[in-house]
Amino acid sequence: NAGVTQTPKFRILKIGQSMTLQCTQDMNHNYMYWYRQDPGMGLKLIYYSVGAGITDKGEVPNGYNVSRSTTEDFPLRLELAAPSQTSVYFCASSPHNPGEGNTIYFGEGSWLTVV
Amino acid sequence: RKEVEQDPGPFNVPEGATVAFNCTYSNSASQSFFWYRQDCRKEPKLLMSVYSSGNEDGRFTAQLNRASQYISLLIRDSKLSDSATYLCVVKWSGGSYIPTFGRGTSLIVHP
Numbered sequence: 501n502a503g504v505t506q507t508p509k510f511r512i513l514k515i516g517q518s519m520t521l522q523c524t525q526d527m528n529h530n531y532m533y534w535y536r537q538d539p540g541m542g543l544k545l546i547y548y549s550v551g552a553g554i555t556d557k558g559e560v561p562n563g564y565n566v567s568r569s570t571t572e573d574f575p576l577r578l579e580l581a582a583p584s585q586t587s588v589y590f591c592a593s594s595p596h597n598p599g600e601g602n603t604i605y606f607g608e609g610s611w612l613t614v615v
Numbered sequence: 616r617k618e619v620e621q622d623p624g625p626f627n628v629p630e631g632a633t634v635a636f637n638c639t640y641s642n643s644a645s646q647s648f649f650w651y652r653q654d655c656r657k658e659p660k661l662l663m664s665v666y667s668s669g670n671e672d673g674r675f676t677a678q679l680n681r682a683s684q685y686i687s688l689l690i691r692d693s694k695l696s697d698s699a700t701y702l703c704v705v706k707w708s709g710g711s712y713i714p715t716f717g718r719g720t721s722l723i724v725h726p
Contacts, residue, residue, distance in 0.1 A: 558713070603661050604651075606658035
């Protein structure tokens, strides 16, 4: 039962490099999200998608891009990495059922350090 | 702006104690409410949803006060294994129905 799978788990980038964090879910969820979590802080929404072909900015989108070509996949691309992007990145998904009891499922996180 | 506020703590309690956390939210159009638990260096995991009438799951009780715009989590008979960060999550109605997380409340249960 895979759920939400993120890769890589750990990565060190040099300033100015680019990379893509991969995220895939096998639960046929419409909604997918990318959050970042800095030490001692809450999760901040970077981008989200409400279905294949639809993406939108969250609270902290600068320096990132996403795409959603399929229901399953929601990769996050970092262009021109900066030290401020050192963080833990969580991908998540949820079904779209307005009302109570709508669980959000998280991947295990990707630890990114920019040096 | 849609805010979800939590006291970061830490709440330091002995085993067997009862502890309660509150979480306030700014937007009265909030639709759904949850408590998530996050262990150190792990992903958040659902602890419980919060229903309008309040709900209980073993030692955990969640309540919603829409008039005052807060939710609460009560933990009875605290265990060492309850040590974690507890995240309040609110989903807003209308538009995209996207969850917003509080920064979390840290709980440390000691022997």
